[in-house]
Amino acid sequence: MDNFPAEYWHLRSDGKIECDLCPRACKLKEGQRGKCFVRQRQSNGLILTTYGRSSGFCIDPVEKKPLNHFFPGTPILSFGTAGCNLSCKFCQNWDISRSHEFDRLNENASPGEIARAARLHGCQSVALTYNDPVIFLEYGRDVAQACHENGIKVVAVTNGYIWKEARKDFFSFIDAANIDLKSFSDDFYKRLTGGDLETVLETLKYLKKKTNVWVEITTLIIPGENDGDQELKKLSAWVLNELGAETPIHFSAFHPDFKMRDIPATPLETLVRARQIAQDQGLFYVFTGNVYYSPGDTTYCKSCGKALIERDWYQISNYRLTETGCCIYCDTKVDGWFGETRGKWGSKRKPIRI
Secondary structure, eight states: OTTEEOOSEEEOTTSOEEEOSSTTOOEEOTTOBOTTSSEEEETTEEEETTTTEESEEEEEEGGGTTOSSBSTTOEEEEEEOSOOSSOOTTOTTHHHHTOOOGGGOOEEOOHHHHHHHHHHTTOSEEEEOSSOGGGGHHHHHHHHHHHHHTTOEEEEEEOOOOOHHHHHHHHTTOSEEEEEOOOSOHHHHHHHTSSOHHHHHHHHHHHHHHOOOEEEEEEEEOTTTSOOHHHHHHHHHHIIIIIOTTOOEEEEEOOOOTTOTTSOOOOHHHHHHHHHHHHHHTOSOEEEESSOOHHHHOEEOTTTOOEEEEEETTEEEEEOBOTTSBBTTTOOBOSSBOOSSOOOOTTOOEEEOO
């Protein structure tokens, strides 16, 4: 749908429109687009240029988002649009998130069509992902409404870079979120993303204290940038103290991409070290990503330490939870959202047309 009215803006005294969606606070003259590229001034208003348009649809395992404690093993219908409100030099999806080419948006789908497709393909949930869903909030909200009417959960994979009022509205329709906590250094955020750390931390605290959204965190570990012991200790301690020991965190491997092709890929031993640091700080559920490392794919009981959900990449090989989501050995409740049985989607990826 072209020229869909966007919200979260105000008219300034100098005649410019200021976007109130995120801390970028873009100030726009007629026809100008924000840093995200998809929110554009048109006359005395703002429009969302990507409403109803997607870069593609795919059914994934929910663990690929990554969400390891949100209905494990179930299929999730994933889609995104184009653009982003951060400008990460290491972006792993830069061809979508940094795209200013609308010919990448070759799939059209209404919110109702997306919800019906998810139900048709037996998906437990729909993910707003690939690029950051904050910037297509109005489209995401309508998709969520259609999904909830069909008994389908909604997931957001986001950088969490959003202003307070829009944050409240955005997460009001989200059931689970993976928040990309890129570093625990404001210098890192400013140099490599164009954003700031504090806004993301405020989003995480808001989710924990003001909502029922299930939250998991991902930190992409980049050699020489955010892989130091002290930073990892500070990050893990903050998660423990502000969000709780039960908050899952995923340390994922970087691969050379976009504007940081001269940086080597993250060694496995770095992720193993990061995982150990987080566990030593007291976090219960610490995972590794983008590498093959069985302990880093496994959910362990926080009480007895037994392996409860063992994974081979995104395939669940052993599942030892009761119907109520408790450890079969000591009956301790495992934190997260679990069905009576595990899902059986496996690790396959299935592109679809809507």
